[in-house]
């Protein structure tokens with residue numbers, strides 16, 4: 001595979017699915033997430049601490065992603081079969097380490113004691129679903145021989161350009177087999193058809209941008225690892241790419257409207273970022289301690 005193209009740093013904001021999702025859900029939450037240093041009322045450290053809160057589902061996904069990343073990197077060095085006992089011990093250690101080094105939303109707001117052994121139950125099931133899947137067997141047989149060409153969680157944020165606009169789309173695992181490029185994205189939560197289709201299109205465009213590949217030669221796959229192994233593999237055609245590009249431009253311009261200086265990515269005043277009306281979002285929001293919207 002060719003090297004991923006690099007970009008000089010610019011301050012202008014870059015579109016990503018998660019950024020626009022946050023923007024759509026609650027403008028104030030979006031402000032805290034991306035523009036905390038412009039908050040004139042709250043100490044930056046406090047906002048950053050709240051931003052760093054993790055949650056049980058989030059951390060489970062994070063642990064699984066990192067263990068699969070390590071497993072694939074191991075296959076780039078050693079091809080002999082995984083010793084399941086050792087692998088599960090390693091997975092438990094990682095779970096313990098991650099759980100003990102972070103503050104959980106459920107603990108901070110509800111006083112819940114987070115036991116790594118409880119988090120590990122789902123981590124273990126999820127990893128076993130992957131290791132026992134026919135796809136993993138297929139990867140070992142067909143992709144491992146060219147493992148030096150794999151891209152596993154590339155450095156950075158997956159920057160590229162869509163119609164000259166800055167965008168980010170970070171793949172979990174990309175590998176070539178013959179003339180096709182496969183992209184896999186691990187999910188430990190529930191399927192979200194609309195959002196995940198958008199992601200698949202983003203991955204296709206990202207790979208096509210960096211490796212000059214036609215959409216026909218790119219196979220993006222969303223992998224649901226829990227409760228059972230399942231894949232969502234949709235054919236991305238030129239119409240859906242065109243539509244996606246237009247959506248990204250529209251959504252980027254939408255986010256620009258909340259900026260006082262677009263080139264420098266400086267936001268308008270915090271009061272221009274309204275609270276959501278969705279009380280369920282507030283209930284699960286990291287910032288509810290400091291946000292007046294969370295107390296309405």
Ligand code: SF4
Nearest residue numbers: 026282285291293294
């Ligand atoms: S508490 Fe509610 S209104 Fe405030 S940032 Fe969070 S989601 Fe938005």
